[in-house]
Amino acid sequence: MINALANPHRFMAFSRWAAPILAVAAVALVAVGLWLGFTAPEDYQQGSTVRIMYIHVPAAWISMFSYACLGGASFFALIFRHSLADAAARAVAPLGAAFTFLALVTGSLWGRPMWGTWWVWDARLTSVLVLFLLFVGYIALRASIDDEAKAGRAGAILALVGLINLPIVKFSVDWWNTLHQGESIFRAGGSTLAPVFLLPLAIMGVGYMCAFGALWMVATRAEVWRRRASSLALQAAFS
Amino acid sequence: MSAFSTLFRRELALAWGRGGGPLLAIGFYAGAVTLLPLSANIDPAHLAAVSVGLSWVCLALASLLSLERLFERDFEDGGLDLLALGPLPLEVTCLVKALAQWLTAGAPLAVAAPVAAIALGAPAAVAPLLFAAAALGGLAFSCLGGTGAALALASRRGGLLIAVIVLPLLVPPVIFGGAAVDAFVAGLPWAPGFAFLAAYAAGALALTPFAMAGACRNAQS
Structure with missing residues (x-):
């Protein structure tokens, strides 16, 4: 599948249909998930603020x-x-930064009523903040290099260095401090979340995934078109 | 081996002489450490509680200073192209540059770190551990900083860009080193943090030369 789509023409033909289908699926799933989430009973401890979970956790x-x-x-x-992989990498960085920012902001809004504070220097919060900074560093590096090919390779090296470093950051931050609740959904012995909360969360998770896929495809398509436009402009300038 | 030692001596001489050499990093470090108590509560008990942490994080900041010129001068005057054509692989050249950076900026800062921490109110007994941690941490800072400097070569607007790229990568060594010295001051076992710091520095030393060399080749292409 990935090999077949590595051909830019096939990718453009495929994503032309796949992106809108994923987008419709995302809207439908998020609507159903939000509906189920907001009609689910209130949590006995967290009251209605538990509904922030449906926005926060998938993000x-x-x-x-x-x-x-x-x-x-x-x-x-x-x-x-x-070159298509490079276009996809360039397209995914702002998306990832946006989802990370959404997770940080909703987490902060959830933390205020639950923990009594907007921000705590807890392990998971800190590692997500570092993730955000890594995205920012990647975007800044690409933006500051004029030559497209050089920007792509420098960004790729930085992304791979970050990919190796990220598990270590996660480990070091966990080791340093932890207050955020532990993993409660994907854990040995089953989820600790009641099914009435788990179902809307799962639907929201799939919906977010569809939205991410659709946005990524559209952004990659836009990047491919932008490159074609700039090479056409260059050809026109030299002819 | 002789190419290696010649290059190493060249890099040391350059780093030592480059715009004030280690004095610049020490001066920045002293300035930053001086400003911190001025901006906060100077109650000795309050200050002593954060003294080693402050002296440690200022090290990470001071290590960013001289990175900009690490590859840039050789890149601009063509020296880097000659080094790439020379007998040593570019990976080794980059490693030598990072090591020279460590010896000329990291090591003097490691000497200054205990002085700063004690001036801020840390117990004098922490000095040997802080020196050792700062030396090891400096190695990790130099390797990661060198990677950022090499990546920023293609952009030619170094400085701030290097800091933005490198700072998030410095999280693990800052945590491990800070945890080790803080645990020592609190009377807790400090060996785990120190061992993690050493492991991280060793890993950075082994892996970052490939990233640095890749980034240099990319900028040269």
Whole structure:
């Protein structure tokens, strides 16, 4: 599948249909998930603020996932000099930064009523903040290099260095301090979340994933068109 | 081996002479450490509680200072192209540059760190550990900083860009080193943090030369 789509023409033909389908699926799933989430009973401890979970937790999942996508795309761009992978890496960085920012902001809004503070220097919060800074560093590096090809390779090296460093950051920050609740959904012995909360969360997770996929495809398409436009402009200037 | 030692001596001489050499990093470090108590509560008990942490984080900041010229001068005058054509692989050249950076900026800062911490109110007994941690941490800072400096070569607007790229990568060594010295002051076991710091520095030393060399080749292409 990935090999077939590595051909830019096939990718453009595929994503032309896949992106809108994913977008419709995302809207439908997020609508259903929000409806179920907001009609679910209130949590006996957290009251109605528990509903922030449906926005916050999937955003945090996607933020990690998008860095993995950035690392994977950078790997293909660097090793195989694949220009579509480079376009995908460039496109995913602002998306990942946006989802990470969303996770940080909703987490802060949730922390205020629950923990009594907007921000705590807790392990998970800090590692997500570092993730955000890594995205910012990647975007800043690419933006400051004029030559497109050089910007792509420098960014790919930085993304791979960050990909190796990220698990260590996660480990070091966990080791340093922890207050955030432990993993409660993907854990040995089953989820500690009641099914009435778990179902809307799962729907929201899939919905976010569809939204991320649709946005990534659209952004990659835009990047491919932008490159074609700039090469056409260059040809026109020299002819 | 002789190419290696010649290059090493060249890099040391350059780093030592480059715009004030280690004095610049020490001067920045002294200035930053001086400003911190001025901006905060100077109650000795209050200050002593954060003294080693402050002296440690200022090290990370001071290590960013001289990075900009680490590759840039050789890149601009063509020296880097000659080094790339020379007998040593570019990876080794980059490693030598990072090591020279460590010896000329990291090591003097490691001497200054205990002085700063004690001036801020840390117990004098922490000095040997802080020196050792600062020396090891300086190695990690130099390797990661060198990677950022090499990546920023293609952009030619170094300085702030290097800091933005490198600072998030410095989280693990800052945490491990800070935890080790803080634990020592609190009377807790400090060996785990120190061991993690050493492991991180060793890993950075082994892996970052490849990233630095890749970034240099990219800028040269």
